[in-house]
Amino acid sequence: xxxxxxxxxxxxxxxxxxxxxxxxxxxxxxxxxxxxxxxxxxxxxxxxxxxxxxxxxxxxxxxxxxxxxxxxxxxxxxxxxxxxxxxxxxxxxxxxxxxxxxxxxxxxxxxxxxxxxxxxxxxxxxxxxxxxxxxxxxxxxxxxxxxxxxxxxxxxxxxxxxxxxxxxxxxxxxxxxxxxxxxxxxxxxxxxxxxxxxxxxxxxxxxxxxxxxxxxxxxxxxxxxxxxxxxxxxxxxxxxxxxxxxxxxxxxxxxxxxxxxxxxxxxxxxxxxxxxxxxxxxxxxxxxxxxxxxxxxxxxxxxxxxxxxxxxxxxxxxxxxxxxxxxxxxxxxxxxxxxxxxxxxxxxxxxxxxxxxxxxxxxxxxxxxxxxxxxxxxxxxxxxxxxxxxxxxxxxxxxxxxxxxxxxxxxxxxxxxxxxxxxxxxxxxxxxxxxxxxxxxxxxxxxxxxxxxxxxxxxxxxxxxxxxxxxxxxxxxxxxxxxxxxxxxxxxxxxxxxxxxxxxxxxxxxxxxxx
Amino acid sequence: xxxxxxxxxxxxxxxxxxxxxxxxxxxxxxxxxxxxxxxxxxxxxxxxxxxxxxxxxxxxxxxxxxxxxxxxxxxxxxxxxxxxxxxxxxxxxxxxxxxxxxxxxxxxxxxxxxxxxxxxxxxxxxxxxxxxxxxxxxxxxxxxxxxxxxxxxxxxxxxxxxxxxxxxxxxxxxxxxxxxxxxxxxxxxxxxxxxxxxxxxxxxxxxxxxxxxxxxxxxxxxxxxxxxxxxxxxxxxxxxxxxxxxxxxxxxxxxxxxxxxxxxxxxxxxxxxxxxxxxxxxxxxxxxxxx
Numbered sequence: 084x085x086x087x088x089x090x091x092x093x094x095x096x097x098x099x100x101x102x103x104x105x106x107x108x109x110x111x112x113x114x115x116x117x118x119x120x121x122x123x124x125x126x127x128x129x130x131x132x133x134x135x136x137x138x139x140x141x142x143x144x145x146x147x148x149x150x151x152x153x154x155x156x157x158x159x160x161x162x163x164x165x166x167x168x169x170x171x172x173x174x175x176x177x178x179x180x181x182x183x184x185x186x187x188x189x190x191x192x193x194x195x196x197x198x199x200x201x202x203x204x205x206x207x208x209x210x211x212x213x214x215x216x217x218x219x220x221x222x223x224x225x226x227x228x229x230x231x232x233x234x235x236x237x238x239x240x241x242x243x244x245x246x247x248x249x250x251x252x253x254x255x256x257x258x259x260x261x262x263x264x265x266x267x268x269x270x271x272x273x274x275x276x277x278x279x280x281x282x283x284x285x286x287x288x289x290x291x292x293x294x295x296x297x298x299x300x301x302x303x304x305x306x307x308x309x310x311x312x313x314x315x316x317x318x319x320x321x322x323x324x325x326x327x328x329x330x331x332x333x334x335x336x337x338x339x340x341x342x343x344x345x346x347x348x349x350x351x352x353x354x355x356x357x358x359x360x361x362x363x364x365x366x367x368x369x370x371x372x373x374x375x376x377x378x379x380x381x382x383x384x385x386x387x388x389x390x391x392x393x394x395x396x397x398x399x400x401x402x403x404x405x406x407x408x409x410x411x412x413x414x415x416x417x418x419x420x421x422x423x424x425x426x427x428x429x430x431x432x433x434x435x436x437x438x439x440x441x442x443x444x445x446x447x448x449x450x451x452x453x454x455x456x457x458x459x460x461x462x463x464x465x466x467x468x469x470x471x472x473x474x475x476x477x478x479x480x481x482x483x484x485x486x487x488x489x490x491x492x493x494x495x496x497x498x499x500x501x502x503x504x505x506x507x508x509x510x511x512x513x514x515x516x517x518x519x520x521x522x523x524x525x526x527x528x529x530x531x532x533x534x535x536x537x538x539x540x541x542x543x544x545x546x547x548x549x550x551x552x553x554x555x556x557x558x559x560x561x562x563x564x565x566x567x568x569x570x571x572x573x574x575x576x577x578x579x580x581x582x583x584x585x586x587x588x589x590x591x592x593x594x595x596x597x598x
Numbered sequence: 599x600x601x602x603x604x605x606x607x608x609x610x611x612x613x614x615x616x617x618x619x620x621x622x623x624x625x626x627x628x629x630x631x632x633x634x635x636x637x638x639x640x641x642x643x644x645x646x647x648x649x650x651x652x653x654x655x656x657x658x659x660x661x662x663x664x665x666x667x668x669x670x671x672x673x674x675x676x677x678x679x680x681x682x683x684x685x686x687x688x689x690x691x692x693x694x695x696x697x698x699x700x701x702x703x704x705x706x707x708x709x710x711x712x713x714x715x716x717x718x719x720x721x722x723x724x725x726x727x728x729x730x731x732x733x734x735x736x737x738x739x740x741x742x743x744x745x746x747x748x749x750x751x752x753x754x755x756x757x758x759x760x761x762x763x764x765x766x767x768x769x770x771x772x773x774x775x776x777x778x779x780x781x782x783x784x785x786x787x788x789x790x791x792x793x794x795x796x797x798x799x800x801x802x803x804x805x806x807x808x809x810x811x812x813x814x815x816x817x818x819x820x821x822x823x824x825x826x827x828x829x830x831x832x833x834x835x836x837x838x839x840x841x842x843x844x845x846x847x848x849x850x851x852x853x854x855x856x857x858x859x860x861x862x863x864x865x866x867x868x869x870x871x872x873x874x875x876x877x878x879x880x881x882x883x884x885x886x887x888x889x
Contacts, residue, residue: 164761179756192749193760197742
């Protein structure tokens, strides 16, 4: 843009944005504006209309009604390209980068001045200058699949800035970052606002971050703007209340007084390979006791996924031993593990936790078909499993018209409730939960976390794997931060400090094992 | 001996150009298992046009053009309609097999034109093939267009949000791909073996398809693989030149195909994909729909 932008100028304004989908008004007359040099957060639960608004502002979706003004001029986006050309950049939550290509190729992709023959040398110089300006360090020749989540996000931001973005839309900017990476991101955002860039983060959870960086907050609920507040006047509680529409308890009741019993799960020197054939889990040993939540904190890609799959029987152990109640299950099938009292709640709700094209009844059957009473001579007792499903839907408050709808129609929170119901109703001795609240809104998160505490009270052993430091700190009795396939130490949950665990997750600090 | 290797290089030229076409399509994410059909079209139409007009150039141009049309057809089914690319490709093979057998039947027999002169004792198309490999390597790895083609093959939705027109880029690749297959067919029918018979390619296209996997989607490795298979092909036709009285010639005849099966099985194993999987275009064979 050739026009000079001054601090305080309105760079983007949306007026009366309305988008209707069959049976749903996703955006209902939303007004929104952002000024140069401002961070204006948009806050809302899943389904509040954030994603639709974001897509409209980036030209991926066209609104039914309403107008968008960029730098005071009315615009009509037909595709993301129109938005990019006007100086809008987007940093996606599920990174939009090509993993097989190098960093510089990703940044250059789609750049108008990339020319016929790529001038990699000139581009590298220009990008390096940008990196220095914002305090980023990244190897431009590295392939993207080698990068950490934080580095990938950096590349996305660099890509947008290199294309000349003046307005940066960030989708859940801190959701997959380790604490030190978050600090770095926030620092760079501060420099950007100093450069008169406008930043629009879209956020569902991690409210404290909204409070530390933003100037204004717009809260959405059910497609409408509920309030627009100066961040200085808001607190974490007040924002959560606006967002959910009721009081939210942030401090979960810690359940301390469960007597720690004998060990249920014993893992000895377990190693496993990932899909690419690299040793992702490098000899971990630990045990989980009755009535205990054992928390594994780590940024994704540090071996916790492989560990969860090895314990659930979905991945072969390269070496080591897994014992449940003293029985060696290292080479057992996942069915044998279910029968031995192991319950598994995978991180991939839709790919592993459920079959989208099956009904809720059929999904429920997946952990019951082998049970006496639910099938006889190989024939399923459909009435019995239907009754069970309907009871559990009511008990867990799964919002669905009936038990015959397909699982893929459920929202993330409701699907997670269904999976929890299926696993917990079998009263597992050992519960393995991987990223149980990832992508869930505040209300559903609260529900899931309370269910984990209930399982603990019922004297199950719970292995909780999470990237969310707050979740780990508030639920776990012992915490083992995982980094590059090994534990950085083991610390009691009661006395764990946020900073210590955060640093250990990032591999910065090792602590002696404390049982 | 020189004669044997010269003929091997001539054969490798056809593999090189056809497989290069397939490679360009695959780098953009479009798998065309009907490469044999596209080559049959290029060979038969090229042969007919050359025979009727008595002009080689027109024959080659016709072969390239029909290849492009077949590529466009595959693009329409695979990109615009979002159909299953393997099914579409099989359709193209069956169509090519049946239709060329029908329309080419009256032209059965030799071309009856003066042979295309050799260059340095080799078919001139050998050098065309090497030039095409060099150009493709340069375009794919060093130019903006190549970056776009590779990107729509790896992850079309990323390309889309980067402002790339996915459908346009894929169409461009798949038509280019078809033109090269048509050219390879025309070279076979007008230069390598200028005698028309129904289904006279007998598997050249399928071996070219396997070569793309063998090359790990790299044009320079593709050239090496083509020469290896060209040599094997010659050996299978004339084993007595190198290994007199060793095994029946019928066994030799199966060697290139057996190796093709072996390569394809090897490529599909977990062992292979865990080591070399990154070379395969991630979105290969997957239709792309806008969000």
